[in-house]
């Protein structure tokens with residue numbers, strides 16, 4: 665069988681695309697669950713007559729495993745709605761395999777990128793929203809979907825659940841230091857918009873990968889990225905060769921290990937994360953990502 669292949673062109677990717685891992689489910693309230701394939705994480709909710717699922721996981725096999733686990737957890741209710749947290753294929757690439765007939769809610773910018781991308785398996789959104797805050801009711805569930813501006817990916821939506829005192833924000837802050845390469849993080853605004861979520865009342869934070877965590881750990885995650893931003897700027901003054909992994913690992917790692925060395929993955933990832941962030945200051949960001957209005961390029965060019 666040939667799987668939906670996203671943007672892969674090699675047939676060798678088929679085995680990766682087909683794998684269906686065991687999923688771990690964590691019940692966070694009467695109506696809300698978190699689910700992980702061991703690395704990636706998302707949430708789903710039991711609505712009146714159906715299930716609302718955030719994202720799809722990143723392969724057809726994982727999307728099927730996600731769907732099957734939802735069916736086991738909430739028997740008798742089908743997925744009526746998928747909400748895309750952002751455009752990336754590793755989170756939202758395979759609605760075709762998860763729920764081929766469900767409504768898809770996404771931000772306008774996310775929808776435009778998906779339309780142009782035409783990745784196999786990534787369904788086009790059917791219900792497009794825009795603006796910083798959308799309060800919508802879907803099958804009896806009140807959703808608060810937030811896009812304060814460019815943070816990660818394109819048209820990123822975080823979800824706030826007042827009743828659960830819970831924030832879900834995929835691929836933004838993590839419970840650890842495993843950020844790695846950080847492609848498509850919009851450094852200029854990232855921490856500012858993340859800290860803005862602290863104006864809302866919530867105690868539990870669900871990230872797009874790794875463990876469910878706390879508000880305090882979320883704040884530490886903001887402090888961590890901000891501290892790397894600070895230290896990478898100092899690296900210029902100290903004439904650290906900023907493109908050399910060992911040099912950045914040593915300089916930024918030594919400066920931050922006392923404050924953040926306890927974060928899981930710190931030693932393995934601080935060098936790479938620093939190299940990514942230092943290039944923000946070296947180059948001025950990538951294309952439109954670090955301007956206040958990155959959507960301007962697609963504004964009048966793509967019709968949905």
Ligand SMILES: [Zn+2]
Pocket residue numbers: 750752755816817835
């Ligand atoms: Zn992403």
